[in-house]
Amino acid sequence: QKEVEQNSGPLSVPEGAIASLNCTYSDRGSQSFFWYRQYSGKSPELIMSIYSNGDKEDGRFTAQLNKASQYVSLLIRDSQPSDSATYLCAVSYGNNRLAFGKGNQVVVIP
């Protein structure tokens, strides 16, 4: 069973602050990691991918990967109301398949 855990409850952050989301996974063989954003009633949208240990920055988003500790995180800097959504962590397993976490809801308060 490939498990991807996103245990935090809804995250409320003031506009302009940093939102921090964490994800842990069970399969040590996983090599590829992704963050998707899903607005309420909409489909998931890929926002970040990361394959190597360390940080990867893309605009206001930073993904961090630590394979030894089996966790991946997402930082959203200068949070905007438009960042209010559910963020899904996805981890590769087997032959190019993705296992998704259940998501973390982020609410940015103006």
Added chain:
Amino acid sequence: DARVTQTPRHKVTEMGQEVTMRCQPILGHNTVFWYRQTMMQGLELLAYFRNRAPLDDSGMPKDRFSAEMPDATLATLKIQPSEPRDSAVYFCASGPSWDEQYFGPGTRLTVT
């Protein structure tokens, strides 16, 4: 702006009826995925195609679900017979590779 399209967007049906969901992948994408999303289970992989060939359908209940790609512009997911526990949002995603997936708008299925 190329997008994955899915039909129907909403479907309400009675238990025991056949349900067919359709997906048109983005032109040129050779990988197609079917997912199911529920509050309880989250997003689950049902089937995966590459170049129209099925690579994995281990996530599907084999006795009632089937997925096919009759041509490069159409992927189908069928449920026969449908059950109330099949109620969910079904997403199709396509991509130029497995690690770049673009999701369609989904089909919201309600089985009563």
